[in-house]
Amino acid sequence: MLRRAMRILGDEGEAQEVLQELFIGLLQRPAQLPPKAGTSWFYSATTHACLNRIRNRKNRGRILEFKVFPAQTNVQASASDAVMVRQMLAQLPEEQAQAAIHYYYDEMSHEEISEILGCSRRHVGNLLERVQATLQTDGGVR
Amino acid sequence: MTHGMERSRSEGCLSDLKLDRWVAGELSETAVAEAQTHVDGCAACAERKRIFSEAQQDFAETAPALVAPKAKRTPWLWAGPVTGLAVAAAAALWFQPTETVRSKGGFDLGFYVQSGDSVRQGETGEKLLPGDQVRFEYTSETPVHLTILSTDGAGVISTYYPVSDSTELAAGVQVSLPGAIQLDATLGVETVVGIACAEPVSIEVLKEQVRSGDRLFPEGCASTEIQWTKVTP
Numbered sequence: 607m608l609r610r611a612m613r614i615l616g617d618e619g620e621a622q623e624v625l626q627e628l629f630i631g632l633l634q635r636p637a638q639l640p641p642k643a644g645t646s647w648f649y650s651a652t653t654h655a656c657l658n659r660i661r662n663r664k665n666r667g668r669i670l671e672f673k674v675f676p677a678q679t680n681v682q683a684s685a686s687d688a689v690m691v692r693q694m695l696a697q698l699p700e701e702q703a704q705a706a707i708h709y710y711y712d713e714m715s716h717e718e719i720s721e722i723l724g725c726s727r728r729h730v731g732n733l734l735e736r737v738q739a740t741l742q743t744d745g746g747v748r
Numbered sequence: 749m750t751h752g753m754e755r756s757r758s759e760g761c762l763s764d765l766k767l768d769r770w771v772a773g774e775l776s777e778t779a780v781a782e783a784q785t786h787v788d789g790c791a792a793c794a795e796r797k798r799i800f801s802e803a804q805q806d807f808a809e810t811a812p813a814l815v816a817p818k819a820k821r822t823p824w825l826w827a828g829p830v831t832g833l834a835v836a837a838a839a840a841l842w843f844q845p846t847e848t849v850r851s852k853g854g855f856d857l858g859f860y861v862q863s864g865d866s867v868r869q870g871e872t873g874e875k876l877l878p879g880d881q882v883r884f885e886y887t888s889e890t891p892v893h894l895t896i897l898s899t900d901g902a903g904v905i906s907t908y909y910p911v912s913d914s915t916e917l918a919a920g921v922q923v924s925l926p927g928a929i930q931l932d933a934t935l936g937v938e939t940v941v942g943i944a945c946a947e948p949v950s951i952e953v954l955k956e957q958v959r960s961g962d963r964l965f966p967e968g969c970a971s972t973e974i975q976w977t978k979v980t981p
């Protein structure tokens with residue numbers, strides 16, 4: 607879980623914080639946890655928590671983002687690309703952002719994504735097409 | 749394009765999810781056999797399987813014993829003041845069998861408040877201002893038809909969700925609903941009831957139960973309540 611959160615957030619400290627918050631939240635409100643919470647449930651809870659963190663970062667301003675990311679060297683591609691991708695994630699609608707994370711960061715198949723999101727494979731395909739369209743538009747501006 | 753968004757693994761390789769499920773014992777026998785066949789012929793995935801198993805084992809051994817304060821650093825554990833608590837929680841939850849304490853049938857409603865430029869997580873009982881925007885999020889372990897009704901300080905009942913026809917919402921944790929409501933100038937206590945039903949239900953029927961105060965919602969519905977008080981700045 608930590609490994610995933612780090613990949614999504616690009617920052618180990620933040621990944622730890624997000625997971626701790628998630629666990630403590632679950633302790634305080636066990637009603638949130640479905641009776642058969644398995645791996646896929648934790649994947650989706652972590653994804654959601656990371657997305658929230660990325661969005662809050664945006665709310666707090668971009669200074670933090672640039673302070674955090676240049677230090678990262680082992681994150682895919684270049685730091686500025688990673689920052690851009692995360693900024694884009696923050697702007698995507700929830701479902702698209704989740705699908706993008708599962709596809710690009712988790713490298714899941716469409717079938718696995720459809721299981722996690724609880725929707726059809728065709729819907730996953732649509733979501734990813736929309737994400738790609740956004741990527742292309744943003745890439746052009748850059 | 750170089751967006752840091754290319755996928756690195758080759759097509760036939762096991763996803764992290766599959767590996768996580770494998771080591772958690774969640775895969776069917778057939779799926780395990782299939783995965784094993786791949787691992788036998790793929791050095792990269794064999795190595796990944798080893799790392800995943802180790803991480804899972806460290807977690808399983810260390811967490812239930814609550815010895816986290818001195819825990820060594822592994823992919824599952826981390827240092828920090830609340831580590832023991834968090835790891836214990838994770839362990840308790842992860843290894844918990846099917847019985848979980850659930851107060852509201854696995855359904856919960858939360859909200860965010862945007863007040864001026866700031867966004868914060870809302871808590872029931874808090875004071876809000878006219879003009880504040882409220883966005884709801886739900887948690888449900890099953891797909892639901894969700895209705896959110898409000899009774900404001902003047903006793904007026906309004907429907908906050910759905911905006912038009914009810915559609916089924918997927919199961920999920922803290923899923924934000926689209927759109928926000930902007931609070932009007934009616935001051936006083938506002939009670940918001942979220943009703944999650946397995947089947948579509950007439951909003952009028954639900955409204956009537958809220959209006960009468962009986963709150964006898966149809967079978968298959970779970971409900972939860974949020975309250976806030978609208979005050980002048």
Ligand SMILES: [Zn+2]
Binds near residue numbers: 761762790791793
């Ligand atoms: Zn492989």
